[in-house]
Amino acid sequence: MHILIGQPKQETDLQQLRRELAAYPDIDIVLYPEGYCRQTNLVTLCQLAKQYTTMIVTGYRDADRLDRALIINEHGEILLDRAKTPEAGPLYQPSTVDDDGQQYGYLLCREIFLGLDGLKNDTVEVIFNPIGVGMFSPEQYAEWSGEAARISRQQSAIVIGTSHADGSYRNCGFSIPTAFAFDATGEAIFLSKDDLRTRILDTVTNTVTVIDSLIENRT
Helix, strand or coil: CEEEECCCCCCCCCHHHHHHHHHCCCCCEEECCCCCEEHHHHHHHHHHHHHHCCEEEEEEECCCCCEEEEEECCCCCEEEEEECCCCCCCCCCCCEEEECCEEEEECCHHHHHHHHHHCCCCCCCEEEEECCCCECCHHHHHHHHHHHHHHHHHHCCEEEEECCCCCCHHHCCCCECEEEEECCCCCEEEEEECCCCEEEEECCCCEEEEECCCCEEEC
16 A cells, blocks of 8 residues: 655645645555645545545645644545544544445544544554644654554554644644555554655555656665
8 A cells, every 4th residue: 555645835825735636646556644634625625536546645625724633545435524522531432444345434634632542442454644734843743643653563563754844832833744655563664853855655565756846776
């Protein structure tokens, strides 16, 4: 399986998503951040997923500007559409989906800190963590990625997260763009901090292709 992990700017017209789907039509899944699109984009997203036969995993803002989880399968069908869990309280369900026998987990942004409890009885192969505007400090980055590693070990699953390229965490004036992937043992496949390049993860070989503006480098 090949998963494209993007860190787009916050945009209203899906420009980067359209470009990357067209450039890499053989990708199985695209993972984009929390709040990447709006409710008005849902029909277009379903059309794009069906056109490129690619699952789209992201988050969107509804009409009240509240964040929601979103997974659209390769047939353009919405598999997951639910509200984001508040900071206080248990993990909202469902946090897993089945797509033709393939089990996926989904933790929207700070839900990563509820994942050890919310997913402990589920069997999944890949867990997605769409993040909003990134981290506000190196310490938060270490805490967040450490939690992702713990969940990957507990679930024996790959855990992948990504944030936007821009934005400000709680209006602090800046954020650190973030992306990561951990294998099923909790070992880092890659850790990206303040590096906006798109990556393509091969989940069979646990190798990553880094997409540069001009060249591609395999690591």
